[in-house]
Amino acid sequence: MPVNKAKYVALLRGINVGGKNKLSMKRLATMFTDAGCSDVETYIQSGNVVFAAHSSVAKGLPSSIAAAITEQFGCRVSVVIRSAKELADVVDNNPFLKRGVDTRTLHVAFLVSVPDAKHVAELDGRRSPGDAFEIRGRHIYLRMPNGMARSKLTNDYFDRTLKTTSTLRNWNTVQKLLEMTRNDASKGQEHDFNKEQSSTTRFPDSTVGHPAGKRSYILARSI
Known part of the structure; x- marks a missing residue:
């Protein structure tokens, strides 16, 4: 039985700060879609992405997205991933x-x-x-x-x-x-x-x- 995608948040370090490492949020969203994510949304310009993905895809995003940004924009960034549940725990x-x-x-x-x-x-x-x-x-x-x-x-x-x-x-x-x-009302299997x-x-x-x-x-x- 197919496992539903779960919601995650990606937090990028080192973009659009102080006029350095400018990166279009639209381009960033496209990178996540190309990496196998869906329902991709960005929030403000500091590098916040909400998306749905299978846990196997989400686990590999920190390295794959960072590599794509370096290749396309020539800047090095760090990518931190948290599942929706993990983010809820942070707030609670x-x-x-x-x-x-x-x-x-x-x-x-x-x-x-x-x-x-x-x-x-x-x-x-x-x-x-x-x-x-x-x-x-x-x-x-x-x-x-x-x-x-x-x-x-x-x-x-x-x-x-x-x-x-x-x-x-x-x-x-x-x-x-x-x-x-x-x-999004759908709930999938989140990777902890x-x-x-x-x-x-x-x-x-x-x-x-x-x-x-x-x-x-x-x-x-x-x-």
Whole structure:
């Protein structure tokens, strides 16, 4: 019996930022269609794509889409994929929401891989006074009351320290993308890209829980 396609979100790092690596969203959507995806939609110009695909196709998109962009536009980008269920988990488990924080100050960094505990331990919780962050699995929840432009909690800082690749989205964008995944009534078999991560590590200075069954490294400090 054929397996229905499921909804996914692709988040691109490094396009249409500061006038560099300009990429038409229409061209980007075509790349996903050519790769075997359907119901392709893009959201704003920072590289957000919602699509339907079989899990086998979705799993190969980070490398195939990145390669296609390099070939056609000559720029290198990173592509992070999350299933609709994984994105829903991100929204449902934001620890800052439970503290009544202004959602306009919230962001999420989506990581390509789960960072190693020894690299997480190297993060400086006092690096950006006024800001706070928590790491849960492949996601970093951030609160930036003074704005992202003034924060020292940048993609480059997390990438360099955690030895992985991240791409940042504000909370409004995260919620909008989740809403877009629910526009289609059909539900297929989603691939859980993180299902092999089962153990949990908690930092002692964190007082916030974590989703069951997820490997989590949590660091929470607010100055």
